[in-house]
Structure formats: structure tokens, C-alpha cells
Amino acid sequence: MKGINPYTPGAGTRPEPLGGRDQQVAIVRSLADQVDGGREANPIVFIGLRGVGKTSLLYEIRDMLRQRGWMAGYYEVRRDVEPGQAIRTIVTDSANELPNSKLRAALPGALARIGGMKLALGPAGVGFTVDTRATVPPDPYDDLVGFLRSLGKVAKDHGTGVAIIVDELQVFRKRDLAILIQALGALRDLPIMFIGAGLPYLPAEMSKANTYTERFRFERLDYLTAQDAREAIIAPAFKQGVTWDSAAADRLVAESDGYPYLVQLFASESWNAASGDTITENAAGQGLTVARRLLDSGLYAARYERLSEGERQYVDAMAELMPRTGKRVGSGAVAAHLGKTLNGLGPVRDRIIRKGVIHSPTAGQLEFSVPGFVDYVRRRNA
Ligand SMILES: Nc1ncnc2c1ncn2[C@@H]1O[C@H](COP(=O)(O)OP(=O)(O)O)[C@@H](O)[C@H]1O
Ligand SMILES: [Mg+2]
Numbered sequence: 001m002k003g004i005n006p007y008t009p010g011a012g013t014r015p016e017p018l019g020g021r022d023q024q025v026a027i028v029r030s031l032a033d034q035v036d037g038g039r040e041a042n043p044i045v046f047i048g049l050r051g052v053g054k055t056s057l058l059y060e061i062r063d064m065l066r067q068r069g070w071m072a073g074y075y076e077v078r079r080d081v082e083p084g085q086a087i088r089t090i091v092t093d094s095a096n097e098l099p100n101s102k103l104r105a106a107l108p109g110a111l112a113r114i115g116g117m118k119l120a121l122g123p124a125g126v127g128f129t130v131d132t133r134a135t136v137p138p139d140p141y142d143d144l145v146g147f148l149r150s151l152g153k154v155a156k157d158h159g160t161g162v163a164i165i166v167d168e169l170q171v172f173r174k175r176d177l178a179i180l181i182q183a184l185g186a187l188r189d190l191p192i193m194f195i196g197a198g199l200p201y202l203p204a205e206m207s208k209a210n211t212y213t214e215r216f217r218f219e220r221l222d223y224l225t226a227q228d229a230r231e232a233i234i235a236p237a238f239k240q241g242v243t244w245d246s247a248a249a250d251r252l253v254a255e256s257d258g259y260p261y262l263v264q265l266f267a268s269e270s271w272n273a274a275s276g277d278t279i280t281e282n283a284a285g286q287g288l289t290v291a292r293r294l295l296d297s298g299l300y301a302a303r304y305e306r307l308s309e310g311e312r313q314y315v316d317a318m319a320e321l322m323p324r325t326g327k328r329v330g331s332g333a334v335a336a337h338l339g340k341t342l343n344g345l346g347p348v349r350d351r352i353i354r355k356g357v358i359h360s361p362t363a364g365q366l367e368f369s370v371p372g373f374v375d376y377v378r379r380r381n382a
Contacts, residue, residue: 002240002275020224020225031044036068046058049200050356054167054197054221061195062163072163073090083177083179086180090165091151149187174205181213201354225258226253262371296379307355311348311351315357317334328361332364357373
């Protein structure tokens, strides 16, 4: 009999084990080796579409670094958050998990009070508490650098490193992003490593913010290869003594295109549809039907409904043109179809890109950012 569904469709829901990302984890490990060896490491930022597995990868990296005894904290940027606030949260997050108790003991003294930021050891002696009433000054740059500098020195004295892990970097206001980048540039002599993630338009955005980004290493995170997708489908079930019919697994690999969120969703619904300890082609077919219905009322609908009227017209035009153009369509063709100029439509296109519905894989070309979305738009407008 089947046990609990082992699949993890969602946002930031890390599959166990995390497959297909060994290369990315190895890159960070070697950067950490560099830092531990007293050299500096360039900041690294993972770039990829929503649902491709950035957050899951960052969690994996955070845990890997913590196992090495590093202070590693994760933070997801939300709108209108100062970089100072982000750093405070990261420090709190990492300090709570500090494996190295000597380092932990050294922290409160060093970090008790730096500029507008206050950190104090909680009454239980474990977690840190952050004084949220402390005001962040209008120009937080000096405080931020001072704070990180103290933190980096404590880590250095204890022969370890600090990892600042920031997700959804594209959400930072440009000014705040610039402050953060500038601060990292000023701390290159300390064992502080920056690891970030963001949507594909982030690198262009960052280079506008500050020239120091030339030193950033951008790593693209792609869909899973067919082999890794297959493994992600089969391995979690196998651990519970459930096997996939080969054709059923193949079908899900093909239908998901290796897009991690769909891999999880399709596998999860197939699991639910199966009875006994084999997932058959028939169960996979039923699972796909349920999953499509969920997508139509969930992810696809949510993305479409976030669009304004003008943005919907643009997206509808793309969907109408695609039977002729394939997976991609030129922005010039969209403009012609709508009887407007390319320049006039630029701002609309950029807003849709920012909302994560479309992206531009090469200059002048556009693509929908989640497999199956084009069919949804057509069904919706039929
Ligand atoms: N390497 C992977 N293999 C299989 N599924 C994955 C992998 N990475 C992420 N996922 C799944 O994909 C979905 C999106 O992951 P998430 O990390 O939130 O992506 P992102 O942060 O890029 O939007 C989740 O359901 C997650 O379980
Ligand atoms: Mg994410």
C-alpha cells in the first residue's frame, strides 16, 4: 500500500533529494573552499524562471554551508525592504542555527549595537532577538558595511565564513540593490560570501545599479534534463516501495518538459490517482487531467489575472501568433499584429516580463515562462 505522497509541488518546497543540481552546489562549495583558504570569492547569483528551483537550490546551499560550520542565512526580498533589514534577518536566521558555539558566544558582544541595528541574545540564551524599533537611517550604507565588517571579523577570528543568501533579488528597489552591491565590494578582505537568485532580467537590472556587478558570477538555472526529471519522478516513489511503469514516467518527462514545478505537480497527481504499488500509464493519464485542471484554476489563472487589460491584449496576440511561429515570437510581429509601434509597446512588454509571465530568451524574441501557458490562453479566449 502507498504511503504519504512524496512529491513537493509548490514554491520553495525542496524535494528530497534535490537532483540535477550537483554542478551548482559544487560551484558554491569550491567558492567556499576559496574563502576558507583565505582568498576572496566573487558573488554568485543564480538566474532562472519562476518554478525552476532557485529557492530549493538556495536552501540546499545554505544547509551545505552550515554543515561546514559557516554562518549561513537566507532571506527572501519583499517589496520596500531596506538592505539593512535584509541583513538583520539573515544574521538572525544564521545565528539561530550556528553550529559553532564559540562563534555564537562571540557574536552578541561584537554585534550588540551597530548603528541603527541592535541584536541581543534572547532570554533563553538561544535565539537572537532583533530590536525592530531601532530605526534604519536614511542612508544605511555606512551602517551596513560596519555591521557586516564586524560580523566578518568574528567569523575570520574563528576560522569560518559568513554566507549572505538573498532570494528574489529583482524585487529590491534599484537604490537598495546598489547599496548592497557597494557594501559587498567594500568587504572583499573578509570571509563573506554572497549568494543570490533572481529572475532572468536581473543581470541587466544589476549592471544598471552599480559597476561592481562586473565581478558577479551569474549562473543560469535551467529546466531539468530528461534523465534528471525521470529520476525526480522515480526516486521518491522507489524509496517507499512504489514503482513507476516506464511508459508512465516517460510520459511525465515529456509533458513537463523538465520544468521542475510541473514535474512535481504531475508526479504528485499521478501518485494520488494510482492504487496499489505501481504507477501505471493509466494513473499518469488521470493525474495529468487533474493537474491541468488545477493549473487552469491555479497557476495559469493567477498569472493571467495579474495582467492589466493592455497586458492581456499583448499576451493574447502572442498566443494567436504562436501556431505559426513556434515556441517563440518576435516583439516586432506582436506590434504588427496589434497595429502598434514596437517602441510604443515596449513598456507593456517590460511590465509583463517583470510579472514573470514572459521572458526574452534572445534579443527581440519572446517566450511564455511556463510550459502549457499558451494553450491556457487559447482555451480561455476560445
Ligand atoms: N532539482 C529539482 N528537481 C525536482 N523538482 C524540483 C527541483 N528544484 C525545485 N523543484 C520543485 O520545483 C518547484 C519550484 O521550486 P522553487 O525552488 O520554489 O523554484 P523557484 O524558486 O525558482 O521559483 C517546487 O515544487 C520544487 O519542489
Ligand atoms: Mg523562489
